[in-house]
Amino acid sequence: MELPPEEAVRQEGLIEFYGSFKEMFEFFCKNTTIHGTIRLVCSGSTRGKRALWTLLLLASFGMLYWQFALMFSQFWSYPVVLTMSMHSEPKMFPAVTVCNRDPYRFELVREHLEQLDRMAEESLSFLYGSSFSSERGFHGKEQNGNGIGNGIGNGNGNRNLSSSGFRLSHNFSLVRMAQIRAGRKRSSVGFQLCNSTGGNCFFKTYSSGLDAILEWYRFHYMNIMAQLPLAMNDSEHQEHLQDMVYSCQYDGEPCRPSDFVHFHHPIFGSCYTFNSKGTDPFWTATKPGIPYGLSLLLRARQRGQLPLLSPVAGVRVLIHRHNQSPFLEHEGFDIRPGIATTIGIRQDEVNRLGGNYGRCTTDGADVAVELLYNSSYTLQACLHSCFQQLMLQECGCGYYYYPLPVGARPCDYSQNPGWGHCFYQLYSRLRNHQLNCFEQCPKPCRESLYKVSAGTAKWPSAKSQDWVRQALRHQNGYNSSSSRDIAKVTIFYQQLNSQAVHEAPLLSENLLLSSMGSQWSLWFGSSVLSVVEMLELLLDTLVLSLLCCCRRFGARRPPGGPDPTPETRLELGEGRPAPGTPGIPGIPQLRGCGGGEELDLGQGLGQDLGQEIRAERV
Amino acid sequence: AAAAPGKKITARLKRTLPVRGPQAPTLSELMRWYCLNTNTHGCRRIVVSRGRLRRLLWILLTLSAVGLILWQCAELLMNYYSASVSVTVQFQKLPFPAVTICNINPYKYSAMKEYLSELDKETKKALETFYGFSEGKSKVRRSVDDWNSTGSDFFQQIPLLKVEELSRTATELHSGQKRRVEGSVFHKDSSIVNSGDSNDIIGFQLCDANNSSECALYTFSSGVNAIQEWYKLHYMNIMAQIPLETKEKLSYSADDLILTCFFDGLSCDKRHFTRFHHPLHGNCYTFNSGENGTILSTSTGGSEYGLHVVLYIDEADYNPFLVTSTGAKIIVHDQNEYPFIEDIGTEIETAAATSIGMHFTRSRKLSKPYSDCTETGADIPVDNLYNKSYSLQICLHSCFQKAMVESCGCAQYAQPLPAGAEYCNYKKNPNWMYCYYRLHEKFVKEQLGCQQICKDACSFKEWALTTSIAQWPSTVSEDWMLRVLSWDKGQKLNNKKLNKTDLANLMVFYKDLNERFISENPANTLVILLSNFGGQLGLWMSCSVVCVIEIVEVFLIDSLSIVLRRQWQRAKKWWSHRQRGGPGTAQAGDLEGQGHHNPACLDEDLPTFTTALRLPLPQDSPLPRTPPPNYSTLRLESAFSEQLPDTLEPGRP
Numbered sequence A: 001m002e003l004p005p006e007e008a009v010r011q012e013g014l015i016e017f018y019g020s021f022k023e024m025f026e027f028f029c030k031n032t033t034i035h036g037t038i039r040l041v042c043s044g045s046t047r048g049k050r051a052l053w054t055l056l057l058l059a060s061f062g063m064l065y066w067q068f069a070l071m072f073s074q075f076w077s078y079p080v081v082l083t084m085s086m087h088s089e090p091k092m093f094p095a096v097t098v099c100n101r102d103p104y105r106f107e108l109v110r111e112h113l114e115q116l117d118r119m120a121e122e123s124l125s126f127l128y129g130s131s132f133s134s135e136r137g138f139h140g141k142e143q144n145g146n147g148i149g150n151g152i153g154n155g156n157g158n159r160n161l162s163s164s165g166f167r168l169s170h171n172f173s174l175v176r177m178a179q180i181r182a183g184r185k186r187s188s189v190g191f192q193l194c195n196s197t198g199g200n201c202f203f204k205t206y207s208s209g210l211d212a213i214l215e216w217y218r219f220h221y222m223n224i225m226a227q228l229p230l231a232m233n234d235s236e237h238q239e240h241l242q243d244m245v246y247s248c249q250y251d252g253e254p255c256r257p258s259d260f261v262h263f264h265h266p267i268f269g270s271c272y273t274f275n276s277k278g279t280d281p282f283w284t285a286t287k288p289g290i291p292y293g294l295s296l297l298l299r300a301r302q303r304g305q306l307p308l309l310s311p312v313a314g315v316r317v318l319i320h321r322h323n324q325s326p327f328l329e330h331e332g333f334d335i336r337p338g339i340a341t342t343i344g345i346r347q348d349e350v351n352r353l354g355g356n357y358g359r360c361t362t363d364g365a366d367v368a369v370e371l372l373y374n375s376s377y378t379l380q381a382c383l384h385s386c387f388q389q390l391m392l393q394e395c396g397c398g399y400y401y402y403p404l405p406v407g408a409r410p411c412d413y414s415q416n417p418g419w420g421h422c423f424y425q426l427y428s429r430l431r432n433h434q435l436n437c438f439e440q441c442p443k444p445c446r447e448s449l450y451k452v453s454a455g456t457a458k459w460p461s462a463k464s465q466d467w468v469r470q471a472l473r474h475q476n477g478y479n480s481s482s483s484r485d486i487a488k489v490t491i492f493y494q495q496l497n498s499q500a501v502h503e504a505p506l507l508s509e510n511l512l513l514s515s516m517g518s519q520w521s522l523w524f525g526s527s528v529l530s531v532v533e534m535l536e537l538l539l540d541t542l543v544l545s546l547l548c549c550c551r552r553f554g555a556r557r558p559p560g561g562p563d564p565t566p567e568t569r570l571e572l573g574e575g576r577p578a579p580g581t582p583g584i585p586g587i588p589q590l591r592g593c594g595g596g597e598e599l600d601l602g603q604g605l606g607q608d609l610g611q612e613i614r615a616e617r618v
Numbered sequence B: 001a002a003a004a005p006g007k008k009i010t011a012r013l014k015r016t017l018p019v020r021g022p023q024a025p026t027l028s029e030l031m032r033w034y035c036l037n038t039n040t041h042g043c044r045r046i047v048v049s050r051g052r053l054r055r056l057l058w059i060l061l062t063l064s065a066v067g068l069i070l071w072q073c074a075e076l077l078m079n080y081y082s083a084s085v086s087v088t089v090q091f092q093k094l095p096f097p098a099v100t101i102c103n104i105n106p107y108k109y110s111a112m113k114e115y116l117s118e119l120d121k122e123t124k125k126a127l128e129t130f131y132g133f134s135e136g137k138s139k140v141r142r143s144v145d146d147w148n149s150t151g152s153d154f155f156q157q158i159p160l161l162k163v164e165e166l167s168r169t170a171t172e173l174h175s176g177q178k179r180r181v182e183g184s185v186f187h188k189d190s191s192i193v194n195s196g197d198s199n200d201i202i203g204f205q206l207c208d209a210n211n212s213s214e215c216a217l218y219t220f221s222s223g224v225n226a227i228q229e230w231y232k233l234h235y236m237n238i239m240a241q242i243p244l245e246t247k248e249k250l251s252y253s254a255d256d257l258i259l260t261c262f263f264d265g266l267s268c269d270k271r272h273f274t275r276f277h278h279p280l281h282g283n284c285y286t287f288n289s290g291e292n293g294t295i296l297s298t299s300t301g302g303s304e305y306g307l308h309v310v311l312y313i314d315e316a317d318y319n320p321f322l323v324t325s326t327g328a329k330i331i332v333h334d335q336n337e338y339p340f341i342e343d344i345g346t347e348i349e350t351a352a353a354t355s356i357g358m359h360f361t362r363s364r365k366l367s368k369p370y371s372d373c374t375e376t377g378a379d380i381p382v383d384n385l386y387n388k389s390y391s392l393q394i395c396l397h398s399c400f401q402k403a404m405v406e407s408c409g410c411a412q413y414a415q416p417l418p419a420g421a422e423y424c425n426y427k428k429n430p431n432w433m434y435c436y437y438r439l440h441e442k443f444v445k446e447q448l449g450c451q452q453i454c455k456d457a458c459s460f461k462e463w464a465l466t467t468s469i470a471q472w473p474s475t476v477s478e479d480w481m482l483r484v485l486s487w488d489k490g491q492k493l494n495n496k497k498l499n500k501t502d503l504a505n506l507m508v509f510y511k512d513l514n515e516r517f518i519s520e521n522p523a524n525t526l527v528i529l530l531s532n533f534g535g536q537l538g539l540w541m542s543c544s545v546v547c548v549i550e551i552v553e554v555f556l557i558d559s560l561s562i563v564l565r566r567q568w569q570r571a572k573k574w575w576s577h578r579q580r581g582g583p584g585t586a587q588a589g590d591l592e593g594q595g596h597h598n599p600a601c602l603d604e605d606l607p608t609f610t611t612a613l614r615l616p617l618p619q620d621s622p623l624p625r626t627p628p629p630n631y632s633t634l635r636l637e638s639a640f641s642e643q644l645p646d647t648l649e650p651g652r653p
Helices: A005-009 A021-031 A037-042 A047-076 A107-128 A138-153 A209-225 A240-244 A379-395 A419-431 A465-476 A509-523 A528-556 A566-570 A597-617 B003-016 B027-037 B043-048 B052-078 B109-131 B137-150 B223-240 B244-250 B392-408 B432-444 B478-492 B526-541 B545-580 B585-593 B599-604 B609-613 B636-651
Strands: A080-087 A095-099 A174-181 A184-193 A202-206 A245-250 A260-265 A269-274 A294-299 A315-320 A333-335 A339-351 A446-458 A486-493 A498-505 B083-091 B098-103 B160-164 B169-172 B178-180 B200-207 B215-219 B258-263 B273-278 B282-287 B307-312 B328-333 B346-348 B352-364 B459-471 B503-522
Touching: A021 A528, A021 B043, A047 A509, A080 B083, A080 B503, A095 A294, A107 A174, A107 A209, A174 A202, A174 A209, A184 A209, A184 A419, A202 A209, A240 A294, A245 A269, A245 B223, A315 A339, A315 A446, A315 A486, A339 B346, A379 A419, A446 B459, A465 B109, A465 B223, A509 B052, A509 B526, A528 B052, A528 B526, B027 B043, B027 B545, B043 B052, B052 B526, B098 B307, B109 B160, B109 B223, B109 B244, B160 B223, B200 B223, B200 B432, B215 B432, B244 B273, B244 B282, B258 B282, B258 B478, B328 B352, B328 B459, B328 B503, B346 B352, B392 B432, B526 B545
Parallel strands: A339 A486, A339 A498, A446 B346, B352 B503
Antiparallel strands: A080 A498, A095 A269, A095 A315, A174 A184, A184 A202, A245 A294, A260 A269, A294 A486, A315 A333, A339 A446, B083 B503, B098 B282, B098 B328, B160 B169, B160 B200, B169 B178, B200 B215, B258 B307, B273 B282, B307 B503, B328 B346, B352 B459
16 A cells, blocks of 8 residues: 655656545545535445435535526526616717609600500599599699709600500509498499409509509509619709708708718609718717707799609608618608798617527628618618519519619519519518518617607798798799798707617626526535536546456456556656556556455555554654 | 844844744745645645646646636626616606797897897898898888998998809908908808809808908808898897896787686686796796796696697797797796707797697616716806706806806807806907807817716706697687687787787697606625625635635735745845855855755744644655645545445446
């Protein structure tokens, strides 16, 4: 048992194993840091005491794992808390889009639009009597619009689209249908849609003729507008700015030409987006209040170029985030002409936690739908893109009002006669959540919402309207006898501090570890390192029993043969004696496995302790 | 001879210093001692493990556990100052807020005639020159003749100019002669509205009176804005000279403004309104201002139980140049708040019924260190000029006014007067307007530092408004309603038939009596933080505060003392060697390695436990045999005589 004195000073091996199980347990019991358990294993005591310790150990084990289970089940359900905070850092003014709700007649499709107007007149006189057609027709007002029309396409005005073979279809005429429902006769107006082979027809009906005509008109209008080349040159319409925005001031200073972007919306007409990029320091909001907001003098011209398309007079205003495409048909509000409207805005922010805590996307890069809008991700843009792609798959052409992917062409019934049928069915499926667009499009992780409240006052006042109109007439070429077509809009921050709602994890990894640690300390008094100790013990036991097996196997062989004990190979090059002879003093590891020696383990231990004591007495 | 005083000093030190020496004479032994005796896990294993790989692994494990503890605790500390928010919605009897109502037009135009006639003449002349606008041509002609006789040359100082952009020459209104515009031109090429055929822009020029080459030209994208701004500039000068009492008389009385009043289903009258003079909006009337000590509250929500007033807006008596819109302005605020009607007031329309539904929200933020807000504003170095409770808006305005008085010598008209200052007018301060515009530009660019000084208020109340408008009175009810209202008004004033465009109907009410209270609370307390610390320490190393103290003791104090002592000895050696000179240089080298092998060192040292007990040196024993800390009492023999055969059982055949 005693190590030879030269063993003490010999060099330490790279890996050393215990000589016997006894030695290993002795070492473990002496040096372990685990509380409680050790009493069970290492302390020899009466049976009653041991039973008590087992019970205590089991109880604390049970408590510990019960608590762990509670904690982990809570953690893996990924609970979130909403925290609300007030921010008051200086921020940018939001992007503001203003549309005059007066789409223009493009010269290229003028002829078709005139035809359509005539068709509409015919339908109206067919449905509601002939009194209508005697009055001024829809295209009677074209003279007013001529100025613009000529400006757009004088040169190629005659290179008309009749050559492309597009003709207005008379298949979709409006009809009145009488239904007997609940004992009362009700009539509805609608038009028929069939698939490309003419089968599977259904009526799209409306209880009010007004809605039916508007929808019918929009349907035809889409087909006509689909004839226009995709890359329309908007710069030709730049002159409209002076016609629409008479004055623009932000924070008391005039706006600059770089501050706005123009686009034409097929229904909402000329639109201008102010501060669309949100990077110019000119548009930082320094103070809340009306004097520091955006003030616009607008002309809400009721020219009525397409009276059946946009029967509303006024200006559509939309306040949105920078780099976000304005969805005028979904959001925004209208302002009346002849009125000064002051719109106070307040910003609310929503921040969602992505990942395990819920589904959201930061920039839309991880969304399966390819975004057709070249702006930042919004839910609406994703839904539109998703729908457009389904439309292309199922109907073979793109919906005109949504942007088109490269290579696709918008629908028109001269080429896809059944697209209306296909579209309306697809759309109703989208509305009933039968398409998976809503699943494919997650919410954005960061959203800004603008809360709006408005006040109105008559403008210009009776006393001042004379000089105001004179000034406008002189400077802006305003020529109208009625003052009911100019409007003043002021958009301002009501307060600069915005309310932000954040999602935060209720139980972060950090806190989870802390509470695990406190539970562990409370019930078990051990640490991660103690567990590693246990693992080490386990590993050692494994290796040692393996060695024992080998030893026993080797013992049956005739002595003198090469002994392939693994530990000897491990300790090669450590200045040990050559392998092969078991039991030499250089390899004390296998002594525990020797036959008969384990019988007097107690004695051996006693000797060991005795030696220890002796050593201390020297 | 030189060593003797050194010995004396050490002997004295030994006697007087209560500090005992470290547990071991050298650093490595100290570490060994620590690892064997500490209660933290891992460290003991470094020492007692056999095999270098095992030892290395245990060193790595222990160090990574320490690292994890430090990282996690740092994260806990960083998240300490976070706040959680609670939102409570309670239904209760809500106090009705104060509602301040102003006419958009501040003063009766007819009464202001004598003050403003010159300015108006000038404005009309400008309109005629620039836009060919004329109303009553003869009058204007006469006013041109009057011009020189009036002797007022203030308008001449700041005339309206027509700026022809390319040549940058300005046509002056009066003389008609062109002159070059000097100095810096603001907003020069900034107009998006290129005014069609006439390429000119209207604006005005402000010059430094002391240094006439310093000029700033202000242009506007629209002539409407230019004229209004120019008019307002002169108007403020004129108004600044009129005393407050006169101004109050020139403005509307409560009888003028309010025709009928209902609150909570009961009739109310002008006694419920408090007059409040606003510099830009004239006389305003605050309903439920709480001035007489009582604050009204509504019994239930809904439009029936709110404030319902009919306002008389005399459109014919409007100032045509100062205001261009018709209506009234209202603001809903707390009784202690100042109504910033010019900034955030809501306009209401004439000939219409405007109903405003309110939703009440009260918020409270935690002040420092959770966020940077102020409870009362007392810690902000800006005097509150408004005698109302603190808000960010008040602070910004006060800060600007202070800067104005400091740099321009007089106070701006739209804000309250600081003590000892008076409002600017160009009779006394001919330079103020240039100064003001410069200062305001600085303010907007945040060069005045006001935005940095002023902080948010920690608690605030907010009434979110929802407005809806209906036409009023309806065509069928118009007739009788106007007749009744005219008769009512006729009782009070002269007999005059009312027009429906002179009336505005306003309803302000609580949509519901729910109060939403958003309050921040600290998410962490010290107790939670400490228990989290404890958890982390326990999880990785089963450590506690005591063991942290232990670490500090061993690794800082003891190690330091060992190092210092060694340095001291080396210095002494070096000194004595120098005294002796020559030999002994070789000995200095092996002194550094082992302190206690050196007999000299043993003599000099304070007694440590090894030297004191005369125990054999640790190298001699095969295993460190310092008293095992934890289970030395276990009776190992009996444990193993029972235990091991069982464990070995599977190993035997």
